[in-house]
Amino acid sequence: xxxxxxxxxxxxxxxxxxxxxxxxxxxxxxxxxxxxxxxxxxxxxxxxxxxxxxxxxxxxxxxxxxxxxxxxxxxxxxxxxxxxxxxxxxxxxxxxxxxxxxxxxxxxxxxxxxxxxxxxxxxxxxxxxxxxxxxxxxxxxxxxxxxxxxxxxxxxxxxxxxxxxxxxxxxxxxxxxxxxxxxxxxxxxxxxxxxxxxxxxxxxxxxxxxxxxxxxxxxxxxxxxxxxxxxxxxxxxxxxxxxxxxxxxxxxxxxxxxxxxxxxxxxxxxxxxxxxxxxxxxxxxxxxxxxxxxxxxxxxxxxxxxxxxxxxxxxxxxxxxxxxxxxxxxxxxxxxxxxxxxxxxxxxxxxxxxxxxxxxxxxxxxxxxxxxxxxxxxxxxxxxxxxxxxxxxxxxxxxxxxxxxxxxxxxxxxxxxxxxxxxxxxxxxxxxxxxxxxxxxxxxxxxxxxxxxxxxxxxxxxxxxxxxxxxxxxxxxxxxxxxxxxxxxxxxxxxxxxxxxxxxxxxxxxxxxxxxxxxxxxxxxxxxxxxxxxxxxxxxxxxxxxxxxxxxxxxxxxxxxxxxxxxxxxxxxxxxxxxxxxxxxxxxxxxxxxxxxxxxxxxxxxxxxxxxxxxxxxxxxxxxxxxxxxxxxxxxxxxxxxxxxxxxxxxxxxxxxxxxxxxxxxxxxxxxxxxxxxxxxxxxxxxxxxxxxxxxxxxxxxxxxxxxxxxxxxxxxxxxxxxxxxxxxxxxxxxxxxxxxxxxxxxxxxxxxxxxxxxxxxxxxxxxxxxxxxxxxx
Amino acid sequence: xxxxxxxxxxxxxxxxxxxxxxxxxxxxxxxxxxxxxxxxxxxxxxxxxxxxxxxxxxxxxxxxxxxxxxxxxxxxxxxxxxxxxxxxxxxxxxxxxxxxxxxxxxxxxxxxxxxxxxxxxxxxxxxxxxxxxxxxxxxxxxxxxxxxxxxxxxxxxxxxxxxxxxxxxxxxxxxxxxxxxxxxxxxxxxxxxx
Numbered sequence: 028x029x030x031x032x033x034x035x036x037x038x039x040x041x042x043x044x045x046x047x048x049x050x051x052x053x054x055x056x057x058x059x060x061x062x063x064x065x066x067x068x069x070x071x072x073x074x075x076x077x078x079x080x081x082x083x084x085x086x087x088x089x090x091x092x093x094x095x096x097x098x099x100x101x102x103x104x105x106x107x108x109x110x111x112x113x114x115x116x117x118x119x120x121x122x123x124x125x126x127x128x129x130x131x132x133x134x135x136x137x138x139x140x141x142x143x144x145x146x147x148x149x150x151x152x153x154x155x156x157x158x159x160x161x162x163x164x165x166x167x168x169x170x171x172x173x174x175x176x177x178x179x180x181x182x183x184x185x186x187x188x189x190x191x192x193x194x195x196x197x198x199x200x201x202x203x204x205x206x207x208x209x210x211x212x213x214x215x216x217x218x219x220x221x222x223x224x225x226x227x228x229x230x231x232x233x234x235x236x237x238x239x240x241x242x243x244x245x246x247x248x249x250x251x252x253x254x255x256x257x258x259x260x261x262x263x264x265x266x267x268x269x270x271x272x273x274x275x276x277x278x279x280x281x282x283x284x285x286x287x288x289x290x291x292x293x294x295x296x297x298x299x300x301x302x303x304x305x306x307x308x309x310x311x312x313x314x315x316x317x318x319x320x321x322x323x324x325x326x327x328x329x330x331x332x333x334x335x336x337x338x339x340x341x342x343x344x345x346x347x348x349x350x351x352x353x354x355x356x357x358x359x360x361x362x363x364x365x366x367x368x369x370x371x372x373x374x375x376x377x378x379x380x381x382x383x384x385x386x387x388x389x390x391x392x393x394x395x396x397x398x399x400x401x402x403x404x405x406x407x408x409x410x411x412x413x414x415x416x417x418x419x420x421x422x423x424x425x426x427x428x429x430x431x432x433x434x435x436x437x438x439x440x441x442x443x444x445x446x447x448x449x450x451x452x453x454x455x456x457x458x459x460x461x462x463x464x465x466x467x468x469x470x471x472x473x474x475x476x477x478x479x480x481x482x483x484x485x486x487x488x489x490x491x492x493x494x495x496x497x498x499x500x501x502x503x504x505x506x507x508x509x510x511x512x513x514x515x516x517x518x519x520x521x522x523x524x525x526x527x528x529x530x531x532x533x534x535x536x537x538x539x540x541x542x543x544x545x546x547x548x549x550x551x552x553x554x555x556x557x558x559x560x561x562x563x564x565x566x567x568x569x570x571x572x573x574x575x576x577x578x579x580x581x582x583x584x585x586x587x588x589x590x591x592x593x594x595x596x597x598x599x600x601x602x603x604x605x606x607x608x609x610x611x612x613x614x615x616x617x618x619x620x621x622x623x624x625x626x627x628x629x630x631x632x633x634x635x636x637x638x639x640x641x642x643x644x645x646x647x648x649x650x651x652x653x654x655x656x657x658x659x660x661x662x663x664x665x666x667x668x669x670x671x672x673x674x675x676x677x678x679x680x681x682x683x684x685x686x687x688x689x690x691x692x693x694x695x696x697x698x699x700x701x702x703x704x705x706x707x708x709x710x711x712x713x714x715x716x717x718x719x720x721x722x723x724x725x726x727x728x729x730x731x732x733x734x735x736x737x738x739x740x741x742x743x744x745x746x747x748x749x750x751x752x753x754x755x756x757x758x759x760x761x762x763x764x765x766x767x768x769x770x771x772x773x774x775x776x777x778x779x780x781x782x783x784x785x786x787x788x789x790x791x792x793x794x795x796x797x798x799x800x801x802x803x804x805x
Numbered sequence: 806x807x808x809x810x811x812x813x814x815x816x817x818x819x820x821x822x823x824x825x826x827x828x829x830x831x832x833x834x835x836x837x838x839x840x841x842x843x844x845x846x847x848x849x850x851x852x853x854x855x856x857x858x859x860x861x862x863x864x865x866x867x868x869x870x871x872x873x874x875x876x877x878x879x880x881x882x883x884x885x886x887x888x889x890x891x892x893x894x895x896x897x898x899x900x901x902x903x904x905x906x907x908x909x910x911x912x913x914x915x916x917x918x919x920x921x922x923x924x925x926x927x928x929x930x931x932x933x934x935x936x937x938x939x940x941x942x943x944x945x946x947x948x949x950x951x952x953x954x955x956x957x958x959x960x961x962x963x964x965x966x967x968x969x970x971x972x973x974x975x976x977x978x979x980x981x982x983x984x985x986x987x988x989x990x991x992x993x994x995x996x997x998x999x
Binding site: 060064065066067102104106107108109111113115141142143144145146147150152153154156402405406524 | 921945
């Protein structure tokens with residue numbers, strides 16, 4: 028059975044009860060909705076031998092079978108949350124292509140399309156969408172009598188495995204293995220970043236312990252010893268001196284000296300700790316960011332399609348900083364607070380346990396307050412955050428579109444729109460601030476109550492001489508310190524969760540395996556001849572919109588091939604597949620007899636230059652941009668390439684010539700100028716194969732002609748593929764392919780295609796007619 | 806030469822022109838359109854054009870132009886898109902579903918509700934967070950279901966009229982029409998994300 032879904036025992040029995048032979052099923056699929064549109068399991072099974080598709084719903088036990096004949100055309104109706112598998116059952120096979128002329132064929136197709144009936148087979152939500160499309164693919168293949176092996180590329184999207192433990196990922200889009208990721212493991216893995224900084228790490232830890240000790244000792248020295256033994260006059264109880272042991276003026280100086288020394292010591296410790304920390308943290312952040320960027324650069328294009336650039340920038344900046352601050356601020360504070368808390372508790376209880384109990388009375392109340400109020404506050408903050416981000420979005424939107432705003436004289440409306448956002452944000456801000464400014468004073472009051480109680484009880488204890496004044500003052504010093512750690516711990520869990528999420532996201536990117544990788548025995552190609560064979564290539568970005576359907580063609584070395592077709596017909600995809608920006612979903616592509624999957628990606632792309640519709644100029648000089656692919660190229664080569672791309676003249680007209688800065692925030696060039704620079708960039712590479720994807724669309728016809736002539740001279744004998752919808756662009760091509768709806772509608776030389784009177788002919792006459800109309804002044 | 810619009814192949818002869826004309830979308834009213842249930846359980850349409858010509862469509866696709874705010878207005882009726890056939894052409898528009906009789910409205914709405922399948926969440930049994938992903942366990946109008954959400958802030962959409970739309974990791978959509986009608990426990994579970 029093909030690796031799609033597996034039958035459960037219950038489903039196996041259900042199918043067997045209906046005279047099916049589950050052992051002979053070629054593929055099984057389980058969907059998550061029943062026929063009435065509720066959630067529930069529906070099974071589909073393909074049996075090639077009996078030429079049947081079976082359906083069984085678990086909810087109502089309904090069973091049905093459908094024909095796997097060629098005349099039953101399966102397709103998926105795909106929508107917001109639901110997908111419906113339908114089969115259009117025709118009475119007769121589709122009209123054969125080739126025997127009829129185009130118009131008659133079209134007409135008979137139209138008729139064929141309308142006869143027959145459509146039946147619903149099953150429903151599912153988007154969770155099963157990809158598998159459903161794969162099932163339809165199998166159905167079509169089997170109906171056409173073709174074989175599908177277990178290693179068919181169609182299954183790769185469902186069966187990606189964790190490289191460590193080999194289990195198939197639960198979520199194929201997010202390749203994280205639940206077995207291999209543990210929270211604690213993530214934290215330890217993060218620690219690896221700190222490993223080179225052992226010395227600093229130990230220093231920081233020692234400093235932390237020392238400063239905790241100092242902060243605990245200070246009240247004892249400054250209060251208990253200073254008041255009771257130095258300031259207070261000697262006092263004896265039962266012949267034992269309990270006060271004024273050091274009741275001399277010199278001890279005042281000594282004590283002040285000690286206190287000053289401790290302050291200096293704590294300052295020095297603080298400085299050492301912070302310096303060690305800064306040294307460690309900046310390095311760690313740097314290393315994390317570098318690792319992330321390197322990992323990102325190696326990921327495949329499809330990853331960048333799925334993840335908006337903004338999110339990735341955020342990931343590199345924000346996540347690394349978040350993790351750093353956890354280890355730099357979070358962990359040390361956690362340790363300090365922990366030590367303080369334990370130390371305080373021990374000290375306080377040993378001093379006077381009764382009084383300590385009074386101190387701890389408000390603790391549960393304060394903890395409850397934090398627990399209860401924080402989610403509410405958090406919710407308000409997130410509302411505030413949402414409003415401020417929608418204000419920012421509106422701001423960016425309006426300023427980016429300022430030309431449109433001005434063109435339609437909508438300044439006043441835009442201003443009003445801004446007022447509205449601003450008003451909403453103001454309310455959210457006000458509300459948050461009001462609540463914040465109310466809650467925290469209340470909490471401080473609660474904490475204050477305990478200290479007032481201490482004043483009362485402590486005062487009585489001192490008067491009754493159960494306690495010395497120094498002990499009492501020490502108490503007051505300590506209770507002020509005890510609520511800091513409590514506040515910190517309530518926030519710490521949030522911080523921990525945030526950091527773990529950041530860390531997981533970071534490791535997710537680091538561990539992500541590029542979809543396009545070199546095969547283990549991939550060959551290195553020094554140059555490419557240019558024999559390209561597409562064999563039944565199928566491709567889609569979204570399974571519902573097939574881009575290429577069973578495309579087969581051959582390009583011979585030295586050909587100058589033109590691809591023509593409507594927008595969205597799949598021309599650019601062909602270019603992307605040749606350079607292996609994406610892998611084919613079905614079928615195969617070979618270059619010079621090697622499957623592209625068996626050629627080292629680097630060597631493949633080094634030999635192919637592609638000038639695409641999207642032109643990107645990096646921030647830098649024009650010369651740098653032209654030299655991008657070959658930084659070692661000489662100035663003479665740069666000028667030659669620019670001349671061939673007809674860019675030399677306009678570049679020299681710029682005040683700084685080839686050294687003019689372009690890119691973000693610099694001089695803006697026109698669309699045609701940018702195209703010419705990118706053509707020069709490709710030409711400088713001296714590629715074995717040149718792909719021009721609408722590379723001259725923004726230029727006038729004359730410039731286009733000049734460039735295409737120059738390119739022809741420059742790459743004589745090399746293979747070129749030109750993609751265009753304007754036929755004049757394809758003037759120099761010796762072989763043409765017309766693409767329509769993801770299929771090669773026709774191919775041949777321009778003369779052959781004219782004779783065929785097909786798609787190309789139509790385009791030609793249309794463009795010609797319009798030309799004539801223009802000429803005639805219509 | 807200027808850019809070419811190639812959406813409709815050249816109408817060279819009168820015959821082609823007629824075919825092209827026919828494809829122009831028309832306003833569908835009870836006078837010129839009869840919807841019925843097809844043999845396969847879907848929707849069939851018989852159209853009478855202005856010139857009196859009748860046309861039968863074995864299966865049509867109905868779409869809402871404003872699925873969120875005005876589900877009953879501007880309903881487009883189109884030919885289906887299949888892999889082998891071309892893109893479906895629009896047959897016509899229904900200005901408001903209410904102009905048809907009850908039976909037709911029920912037939913169309915059943916199909917539309919299927920298409921814009923958005924289960925209403927009645928009860929939230931649990932929401933658990935793990936590694937930045939939120940695992941939901943809910944009772945909906947279409948039964949009990951589990952789903953996974955990431956990136957809470959961008960995947961829970963709150964409309965002006967307080968309706969809440971939740972988009973899960975697969976792109977499925979769930980809604981809560983009135984969050985105040987949820988029971989107390991459910992409300993507590995969703996409260997912090999709103």
